[in-house]
Amino acid sequence: MPPRTCALCDDARAILKRLKTGQQICKDCFFYVFETEVHNTITEARLFKRGDRVAIGASGGKDSTVLAHVMKTLNERYHYGLDLFLLSIDEGITGYRDDSLETVKRNQQQYDMPLKILSYDELYGWTMDAIVSQVGKKNNCTFCGVFRRQALDRGAAILNVDHIVTGHNADDIAETVLMNIMRGDIARLGRCTSICTQGEDTIKRSKPFKYAYEKEIVMYAYFKKLDYFSTECIYSPDAYRGHARVFLKDLEAARPSAIIDIIHSGEAFEVKENVKATQKIQQTCKRCGYMSSNELCKACTLLEGLERGLANAVVTDRARKRLDAEGPAPESLRQIPLFKLPASLRAKIDSADVSESS
Amino acid sequence: MSTVSIKIEFGGGLELLFSNQRSHRVTIPALVPTSTSKTESAAERADAPEKPADLAYLVFWLRDNLLKERAELFVENGTVRPGILVLVNDADWELEGEGEYELKDGDEIVFISTLHGG
Numbered sequence: 001m002p003p004r005t006c007a008l009c010d011d012a013r014a015i016l017k018r019l020k021t022g023q024q025i026c027k028d029c030f031f032y033v034f035e036t037e038v039h040n041t042i043t044e045a046r047l048f049k050r051g052d053r054v055a056i057g058a059s060g061g062k063d064s065t066v067l068a069h070v071m072k073t074l075n076e077r078y079h080y081g082l083d084l085f086l087l088s089i090d091e092g093i094t095g096y097r098d099d100s101l102e103t104v105k106r107n108q109q110q111y112d113m114p115l116k117i118l119s120y121d122e123l124y125g126w127t128m129d130a131i132v133s134q135v136g137k138k139n140n141c142t143f144c145g146v147f148r149r150q151a152l153d154r155g156a157a158i159l160n161v162d163h164i165v166t167g168h169n170a171d172d173i174a175e176t177v178l179m180n181i182m183r184g185d186i187a188r189l190g191r192c193t194s195i196c197t198q199g200e201d202t203i204k205r206s207k208p209f210k211y212a213y214e215k216e217i218v219m220y221a222y223f224k225k226l227d228y229f230s231t232e233c234i235y236s237p238d239a240y241r242g243h244a245r246v247f248l249k250d251l252e253a254a255r256p257s258a259i260i261d262i263i264h265s266g267e268a269f270e271v272k273e274n275v276k277a278t279q280k281i282q283q284t285c286k287r288c289g290y291m292s293s294n295e296l297c298k299a300c301t302l303l304e305g306l307e308r309g310l311a312n313a314v315v316t317d318r319a320r321k322r323l324d325a326e327g328p329a330p331e332s333l334r335q336i337p338l339f340k341l342p343a344s345l346r347a348k349i350d351s352a353d354v355s356e357s358s
Numbered sequence: 359m360s361t362v363s364i365k366i367e368f369g370g371g372l373e374l375l376f377s378n379q380r381s382h383r384v385t386i387p388a389l390v391p392t393s394t395s396k397t398e399s400a401a402e403r404a405d406a407p408e409k410p411a412d413l414a415y416l417v418f419w420l421r422d423n424l425l426k427e428r429a430e431l432f433v434e435n436g437t438v439r440p441g442i443l444v445l446v447n448d449a450d451w452e453l454e455g456e457g458e459y460e461l462k463d464g465d466e467i468v469f470i471s472t473l474h475g476g
Contacts, residue, residue: 004453016450024453061474062370218370218443218472219450230371230474245473249440 008033015223019213019256027223034220038208039074045195047206050081053161056113057152058086060103063167065228066217067209068111071165086111087155087164089148090119092127093234100229110227118155120147124303125334132235134306139315141239143306146298150290150336156203168207171214171248174259177266178244186271193266202291213259288336300336307334360388362411362463366420370471372442377426384424386461390415413444414457416467432469441473 004014004024012026018033025033042048056071058064068086075082088104091097101117108115121127124147132140156164173193180189191197196206209217221228236242251258284290285297292298302315366382373380389408414437421433431439437457438444444451445468446459 013449014453015448017452062472214472215443218470222369222445222468222470223448230369230471231374249473253440 016219019215019252020260030216031220031224034212034216035070035073035077038070038212039078041195041211042074042080042208045206047196047208048080048082048163051083052081052163053083053085053159054163054165055085055087055116055152055156055159055161057164057166058088058104058107058115059167060088060100060107060229061167062218062221062228062230063169063172063209063214065103065107065226066221067165067167068107068113069224069226071208072111072113083161084111084113085159085161086113086115087152087159087161088115088117089151089155090117090121091144091148092120092129094129096231096234097128099231103227103229106227114159116155116159118151118158120151123147123151123154124299124336126303126306128235131306134309137235140235141241142315143302144235146302150297150299152205153203153290162204164203164205166205166207167209169209169212169214169217170259170263171245171252173207173210173266174262175241175244175248177262178248179241182244183240186275189266189269190271193263193269210263211260213256289338290336303334303336361385362388362461362465364416364461365464365466366424367466367468368470369468370442371474372432372469372471375427375432376420376424382424384419386411386416386419410460412457412461413446413451413454413459413467416461417457438469441471443470443472444468445470 006012006014006026006029007023008025008029012028014024015027016030017024018030048054054071056064056068058068068084071082071084074080075084086104086108088101090101104115104117107113119127128140128144131143135143152164152166176192177189179185180192195208195210196204198204220226248259248262251262280293283292283295285292285300286295287300288297290297290299294301296304305315363383363385366384368376368380368382376382388411390411392407392409417433417438421429425432432442433439444456446454447466448468451457451459
């Protein structure tokens with residue numbers, strides 16, 4: 001087939017066909033369009049303001065490496081005025097996480113950003129390897145996800161940042177929407193498509209790649225020759241998300257716009273009022289101070305389960321109630337250290353309270 | 359019979375299926391039978407019409423000759439598994455007709471898997 005010229009600049013040779021638009025474009029136009037779309041996502045959602053300290057959740061994988069690169073590029077090109085940091089969580093998965101952390105350390109050199117690594121071991125006293133040996137391979141992703149979410153917030157608090165960004169891409173979010181539908185998880189379905197999540201006393205967390213296709217992220221990394229780590233987590237083949245992913249990939253092959261369409265459907269969902277009323281209101285964990293829907297946050301609940309050797313008994317709320325009915329937990333168990341918000345955020349909340357009461 | 363020499367690159371974890379080697383240099387026949395069915399006898403295949411080797415053929419050739427394990431992670435339903443990107447001389451294979459692109463001597467084909475954590 002004859003070589004094609006780029007549909008946008010009409011000059012250079014086209015090297016890829018965009019999934020979203022079907023346009024055939026050249027390398028430089030692709031870089032520009034990709035970066036500009038992320039810039040538009042950021043500005044339309046008004047994610048940042050000047051002087052914000054932003055932690056990039058970095059795993060060394062393709063999404064977070066490209067995110068660090070693009071955030072740095074956009075920060076400079078459009079003068080966001082942000083202070084960027086790399087924040088990495090070590091779950092303690094041998095052969096997977098220890099290798100990818102080496103990549104993050106290289107990223108730190110390449111992008112010239114401060115790096116903070118927080119490990120499950122130092123925070124909870126349990127590595128994922130230890131958890132899997134107790135829990136098995138079916139519920140382990142629950143532990144990892146819950147622990148990581150808290151670990152990111154704690155790491156961000158230590159760095160005193162205002163905002164966390166993660167590399168979740170369009171495919172990830174579409175998979176999550178599908179997963180929540182498949183499992184009938186109405187509470188999560190209402191929340192999972194927000195680009196920016198923030199509780200009253202938690203650090204803002206955004207996903208600038210919300211509308212970026214995974215394929216384009218990989219192409220961007222390949223053509224820019226970015227350094228990233230690319231192996232599947234050794235525990236993931238048995239994860240539930242795998243079903244959603246396979247389905248989504250088949251949909252994408254048939255109709256590439258399906259991914260964005262699913263996200264838009266997810267955004268358009270509205271939970272009926274009488275169902276919303278049955279949802280739990282947010283409280284604070286009475287043990288560690290983190291946000292929670294119950295008296296004890298999920299992380300404390302899971303940790304207690306692990307310490308007592310009953311990990312599988314605490315994964316669902318129903319099982320937890322049964323366990324509680326049997327009697328209180330022994331006093332001497334390891335607990336998660338008390339969670340404190342970064343000083344800047346606490347100051348804002350304190351001043352808001354003062355102005356409301358006066 | 360003339361042959362074509364192709365440079366192959368694997369990325370995104372795919373190299374693990376190919377002896378953990380990212381770069382390979384392979385030589386495949388320039389003309390191949392149009393049918394890749396294995397049930398035909400050699401005599402039948404010798405009579406079958408021939409076509410220039412294309413990407414679809416290369417994929418099967420790689421699976422049969424270079425792949426060391428877990429073919430289902432590379433090939434699915436007669437083509438490359440969804441989620442694996444294919445680049446022909448640094449351009450998306452969709453621009454070149456996907457499986458029907460005819461290979462030329464010295465071409466560089468890159469297979470990148472996107473199916474892993476970010």
